[in-house]
Amino acid sequence: MNSSTIAARLLTRQRLIGRVNINNSRLVQRTHSPFLRTGSVGTTRTIITAAKLEAQPIMTKPPPPPSKDNETKAQNGNTGFQRFSQFDLTGKVFIVTGGAQGLGLEMAEALAEAGAKVYCLDRAEQPDPTTWSQALKRVPSSSGGSLHYREQDVQDTSHLDELIASIATDNNGLHGVVAAAGVQQLTPAMEYKPHDVARMLAINYTGVFMTASSVARQMYKHKTPGSIVLIASMSGLIANKGLISPVYNSSKAAVIQLARNLAMEWSRKQEDGTGGVRVNCISPGHILTPMVRKNFDEVPGLKEKWEAENMMGRLAETREFRGAVQFLASDASSFMTGGNLVIDGGHTAW
């Protein structure tokens, strides 16, 4: 074949491949580079317009979906990818008051599961052995977290301060607290005695306040920013039906307001490395805990009444608050402070 025949054939081929778009006055042409395989991602489409020449990549095949093998690797960490990394509390040290049982212990477990070293403080000399050993078993050894117990009544605020300081010293810092120690008393308002009011507030308000301020002092001293979570209640927002507890409800309202003020004082990071202490509340609805079981013993029909009062028609389990505390204690909530997370099955929403 002579050179003029080759040239003519090439010209015909170019015309067959090329397409003139008369409406847009442009030529769209596929160019097959000798260095690229037809159909590969590297094949280019040249768009020639009167004004300019553009080269755009053509995806002749959609990218393959991630294989099952890749998904397995992502989960087992072989790829360096870490699921839920913002929730990771590895190397962090937390205190949980009221940590011998109920909601406090469940939250301590959740923090340990996320990798934290957690000190549970409670007024009992020792936690119930069965409850405690079950909690220890539930913290997976692979989490790197751990649970520790210390006897402490939050009303003894000077010893509380010393204990918190010693925990911070032993661990070169402290990254937060969950203040869950609280008591309930069902008494009609006209029968309330001043000493009962004082005792309720000493635990539910002053105890929470002094716990938070002792922890914040250590976080400032060691320059270990973090998160303070105060356990309030939906009872701080409403007078919930069937619960004759004027002081409890007022104490929880005070805790919600306290969180806003502490957040205002401590949240901003300072140039000297102090600050950065976020403060938020969790306000649960009715949860099945030893405290609430006692309420049911005292008030016949209360369980059924409470179940009917929320949109889900049931009470909460303590485990339903694990995610909330992992969120608030970790970087997952890094822009949240002065807030109140209401988790009540819709009780206060209608």
Ligand SMILES: NC(=O)c1ccc[n+]([C@@H]2O[C@H](COP(=O)([O-])OP(=O)(O)OC[C@H]3O[C@@H](n4cnc5c(N)ncnc54)[C@H](O)[C@@H]3O)[C@@H](O)[C@H]2O)c1
């Ligand atoms: N259970 C609910 O429905 C519910 C709802 C909203 C808020 N809350 C709040 O959650 C927190 C935990 O409650 P819970 O239901 O698990 O009750 P709980 O009675 O089972 O646990 C409370 C823990 O606090 C401890 N505590 C009480 N006084 C203390 C003190 N002076 N010093 C140290 N520890 C003390 C108790 O020993 C106990 O271990 C409380 O603040 C409570 O008000 C509970």
